[in-house]
Amino acid sequence: xxxxxxxxxxxxxxxxxxxxxxxxxxxxxxxxxxxxxxxxxxxxxxxxxxxxxxxxxxxxxxxxxxxxxxxxxxxxxxxxxxxxxxxxxxxxxxxxxxxxxxxxxxxxxxxxxxxxxxxxxxxxxxxxxxxxxxxxxxxxxxxxxxxxxxxxxxxxxxxxxxxxxxxxxxxxxxxxxxxxxxxxxxxxxxxxxxxxxxxxxxxxxxxxxxxxxxxxxxxxxxxxxxxxxxxxxxxxxxxxxxxxxxxxxxxxxxxxxxxxxxxxxxxxxxxxxxxxxxxxxxxxxxxxxxxxxxxxxxxxxxxxxxxxxxxxxxxxxxxxxxxxxxxxxxxxxxxxxxxxxxxxxxxxxxxxxxxxxxxxxxxxxxxxxxxxxxxxxxxxxxxxxxxxxxxxxxxxxxxxxxxxxxxxxxxxxxxxxxxxxxxxxxxxxxxxxxxxxxxxxxxxxxxx
Amino acid sequence: xxxxxxxxxxxxxxxxxxxxxxxxxxxxxxxxxxxxxxxxxxxxxxxxxxxxxxxxxxxxxxxxxxxxxxxxxxxxxxxxxxxxxxxxxxxxxxxxxxxxxxxxxxxxxxxxxxxxxxxxxxxxxxxxxxxxxxxxxxxxxxxxxxxxxxxxxxxxxxxxxxxxxxxxxxxxxxxxxxxxxxxxxxxxxxxxxxxxxxxxxxxxxxxxxxxxxxxxxxxxxxxxxxxxxxxxxxxxxxxxxxxxxxxxxxxxxxxxxxxxxxxxxxxxxxxxxxxxxxxxxxxxxxxxxxxxxxxxxxxxxxxxxxxxxxxxxxxxxxxxxxxxxxxxxxxxxxxxxxxxxxxxxxxxxxxxxxxxxxxxxxxxxxxxxxxxxxxxxxxxxxxxxxxxxxxxxxxxxxxxxxxxxxxxxxxxxxxxxxxxxxxxxxxxxxxxxxxxxxxxxxxxxxxx
Numbered sequence: 001x002x003x004x005x006x007x008x009x010x011x012x013x014x015x016x017x018x019x020x021x022x023x024x025x026x027x028x029x030x031x032x033x034x035x036x037x038x039x040x041x042x043x044x045x046x047x048x049x050x051x052x053x054x055x056x057x058x059x060x061x062x063x064x065x066x067x068x069x070x071x072x073x074x075x076x077x078x079x080x081x082x083x084x085x086x087x088x089x090x091x092x093x094x095x096x097x098x099x100x101x102x103x104x105x106x107x108x109x110x111x112x113x114x115x116x117x118x119x120x121x122x123x124x125x126x127x128x129x130x131x132x133x134x135x136x137x138x139x140x141x142x143x144x145x146x147x148x149x150x151x152x153x154x155x156x157x158x159x160x161x162x163x164x165x166x167x168x169x170x171x172x173x174x175x176x177x178x179x180x181x182x183x184x185x186x187x188x189x190x191x192x193x194x195x196x197x198x199x200x201x202x203x204x205x206x207x208x209x210x211x212x213x214x215x216x217x218x219x220x221x222x223x224x225x226x227x228x229x230x231x232x233x234x235x236x237x238x239x240x241x242x243x244x245x246x247x248x249x250x251x252x253x254x255x256x257x258x259x260x261x262x263x264x265x266x267x268x269x270x271x272x273x274x275x276x277x278x279x280x281x282x283x284x285x286x287x288x289x290x291x292x293x294x295x296x297x298x299x300x301x302x303x304x305x306x307x308x309x310x311x312x313x314x315x316x317x318x319x320x321x322x323x324x325x326x327x328x329x330x331x332x333x334x335x336x337x338x339x340x341x342x343x344x345x346x347x348x349x350x351x352x353x354x355x356x357x358x359x360x361x362x363x364x365x366x367x368x369x370x371x372x373x374x375x376x377x378x379x380x381x382x383x384x385x386x387x388x389x390x391x392x393x394x395x396x397x398x399x400x401x402x403x404x405x406x407x408x409x410x411x412x413x414x415x416x417x418x419x420x421x422x423x424x425x426x427x428x429x430x431x432x433x434x435x436x437x438x439x440x441x442x443x444x445x446x447x448x
Numbered sequence: 449x450x451x452x453x454x455x456x457x458x459x460x461x462x463x464x465x466x467x468x469x470x471x472x473x474x475x476x477x478x479x480x481x482x483x484x485x486x487x488x489x490x491x492x493x494x495x496x497x498x499x500x501x502x503x504x505x506x507x508x509x510x511x512x513x514x515x516x517x518x519x520x521x522x523x524x525x526x527x528x529x530x531x532x533x534x535x536x537x538x539x540x541x542x543x544x545x546x547x548x549x550x551x552x553x554x555x556x557x558x559x560x561x562x563x564x565x566x567x568x569x570x571x572x573x574x575x576x577x578x579x580x581x582x583x584x585x586x587x588x589x590x591x592x593x594x595x596x597x598x599x600x601x602x603x604x605x606x607x608x609x610x611x612x613x614x615x616x617x618x619x620x621x622x623x624x625x626x627x628x629x630x631x632x633x634x635x636x637x638x639x640x641x642x643x644x645x646x647x648x649x650x651x652x653x654x655x656x657x658x659x660x661x662x663x664x665x666x667x668x669x670x671x672x673x674x675x676x677x678x679x680x681x682x683x684x685x686x687x688x689x690x691x692x693x694x695x696x697x698x699x700x701x702x703x704x705x706x707x708x709x710x711x712x713x714x715x716x717x718x719x720x721x722x723x724x725x726x727x728x729x730x731x732x733x734x735x736x737x738x739x740x741x742x743x744x745x746x747x748x749x750x751x752x753x754x755x756x757x758x759x760x761x762x763x764x765x766x767x768x769x770x771x772x773x774x775x776x777x778x779x780x781x782x783x784x785x786x787x788x789x790x791x792x793x794x795x796x797x798x799x800x801x802x803x804x805x806x807x808x809x810x811x812x813x814x815x816x817x818x819x820x821x822x823x824x825x826x827x828x829x830x831x832x833x834x835x836x837x838x839x840x841x842x843x844x845x846x847x848x849x850x851x852x853x854x855x856x857x858x859x860x861x862x863x864x865x866x867x868x869x870x871x872x873x874x875x876x877x878x879x880x881x882x883x884x885x886x887x888x889x890x891x892x893x894x895x896x
């Protein structure tokens with residue numbers, strides 16, 4: 001080796017035959033995600049870069065990458081499409097970025113279940129699954145580009161959660177194959193509750209190479225917008241629809257004015273000053289939906305059949321964190337919170353308490369068997385102090401905050417250390433090479 | 449006419465061309481239902497008989513029957529298969545019994561929706577619907593013989609209610625055609641919320657001649673029995689399964705010992721002294737179900753695939769009010785209550801309060817979006833006073849009793865007069881000929 005040869009050149013050479021990316025522009029792009037929705041994360045993460053990106057196409061190649069990283073004790077960060085918002089896949093300490101998007105084989109699809117590689121894109125998967133009448137149980141608003149493995153690693157809920165709950169709920173992930181970062185990397189298979197060791201762990205404890213996932217019947221999903229004069233009426237309608245066991249739905253998304261004003265492409269369906277509901281409901285259940293809309297005094301302004309909806313942009317892409325995306329394209333100072341309100345009383349309290357400072361955006365989802373309002377409220381960022389005050393006020397009033405302004409696994413949604421995930425990390429990543437700095441439990445243990 | 453010619457001979461003659469039954473044995477059989485589960489109803493109803501049974505095969509024939517009954521001002525009582533338990537279709541004042549079982553045409557079945565005549569039997573319907581992957585959203589334990597029209601007229605919940613809620617929930621019945629008992633009978637079509645005018649009205653306000661109903665995806669339903677050492681653990685397991693959004697199920701039925709001892713055909717799967725859960729769960733979700741069973745310390749003693757289950761007697765026929773049927777075949781002094789406990793706390797309270805006097809049988813169902821335990825508890829009948837004391841204690845402690853010991857519509861489940869149903873009855877049955885004595889609102893109005 002000459003003196004200009006770096007460890008990265010060595011690693012690249014050792015991984016000969018596997019696609020490697022070192023071009024700085026590409027490297028920058030493949031080091032980041034949609035962390036910039038948060039001004040806090042923006043400042044913390046914008047300069048973080050991996051040293052090289054590797055794109056294995058098979059599990060055997062993943063094993064090879066794992067072995068090389070362990071040999072050189074360099075960090076390894078796994079990414080899918082990089083559509084997360086918490087810097088889940090941004091390497092804090094550089095190193096190798098393992099991009100899974102070439103591992104995009106669907107192993108099999110049968111009624112109710114499928115087996116895929118992690119890099120399979122969700123919309124592409126559904127296109128095939130729908131041929132036999134099935135689809136993913138849930139997916140984020142980045143459905144068109146997001147990968148299934150990335151959603152398991154970094155996601156938690158999405159469209160479909162109003163029926164199937166959260167990804168972490170028993171039954172929503174069936175089995176995983178993961179490659180370890182031991183001296184001699186191996187494949188571990190996890191089934192049943194064991195999958196929770198790796199589910200939503202930000203890729204800190206094993207490289208997922210295959211997933212078995214449950215499917216949902218693919219209804220013809222009509223896309224509907226309903227306008228309401230009063231925000232709380234819209235919110236109550238959202239709860240009532242979510243609780244309507246006789247109406248099959250996939251998404252119940254409620255937006256306080258002025259959020260609808262941010263949806264440029266939908267302006268003709270969003271009357272000035274009105275609050276709106278963006279819905280996905282089975283076409284066969286439109287008639288009872290219309291009765292419910294009438295009961296709450298709403299006005300249906302947009303009603304696309306599944307067939308029509310499949311041609312243009314889905315209203316999915318105005319909901320969940322796409323709402324924040326549209327808002328920020330109008331005003332880049334806008335950012336957001338993630339809140340489990342649990343009850344409409346708390347929604348109403350916060351609606352009145354914060355007034356114009358916070359624009360409430362609700363997504364209903366099932367939480368332990370009950371439909372609850374969750375929020376991705378928008379507000380203009382001023383200072384970190386004010387952000388923390390807002391969070392504190394929410395927490396003191398009984399809501400649960402899944403803080404989107406931290407890249408630390410435990411500080412986001414769950415708040416507590418997961419001993420099972422930590423134990424599994426000790427086993428599969430004894431050198432702490434996987435996405436270092438993301439799992440607080442590990443950092444605390446190794447600093448002791 | 450000779451002096452021995454009765455009005456019934458005249459009516460029979462006027463209905464020439466339509467099947468008429470006057471044989472006393474048949475007349476007795478077709479005048480009754482499974483009212484005898486209640487000793488109170490047994491005493492009140494056992495001698496009630498219609499004067500003739502008519503079996504129209506078309507809506508035109510129904511119109512003819514209606515016109516004749518109005519002309520002669522004789523009572524008309526509509527029945528399906530007579531599998532109800534509250535004397536819904538037992539004629540209190542004699543008259544014509546309209547048996548709908550010859551109106552058994554399926555008009556159409558498409559994904560998610562179907563249109564049928566009232567006399568279509570539920571299991572027979574599903575056999576056809578499953579050919580295109582669909583089935584009824586809910587059905588009673590008398591599924592094999594019960595008719596769809598009868599279930600709408602006299603039923604309220606059943607298997608499937610753990611997902612789709614109650615029949616009365618918006619969306620679970622889409623449209624009806626009903627024939628009126630006006631001087632000139634006509635057909636009225638009801639759609640949307642309007643169907644509630646006739647839904648669960650015991651056939652007091654119009655003769656249903658066609659129904660449009662929503663369907664559910666037909667999963668391969670595995671049938672499972674789980675045994676538990678402690679009753680409350682079984683009950684908690686039932687709630688947990690019902691709240692498991694990631695596990696697709698059709699039935700969650702929990703039985704305190706000694707109820708399992710009444711299930712003769714299942715004895716080898718029901719360990720002595722143990723409490724049990726009878727479940728219908730999607731075959732594709734058995735793995736997460738097994739994890740849940742493990743969490744609650746249950747033991748799976750019976751596990752039939754959908755294929756196997758389709759061959760023998762379904763465990764459905766040991767649940768809902770079939771439980772009572774089996775219990776009474778062992779001890780005819782046993783009778784039952786119907787209770788909305790709403791919470792497990794109330795279940796536990798009643799379990800301890802009544803001890804051996806009441807054997808708790810729970811069926812979980814969705815009620816306004818939440819899974820709740822409902823009960824069809826068994827107890828040995830002593831006196832009407834003690835029965836009423838038991839009911840009163842339940843009501844004073846916050847449970848809702850749907851009293852199965854009354855044939856009065858309002859005194860059963862809903863307790864209150866439904867002004868919409870009363871108004872509709874005034875319109876379609878101005879002479880009060882339909883199933884007289886069943887709707888308290890009407891009786892009170894006409895006695896004023």
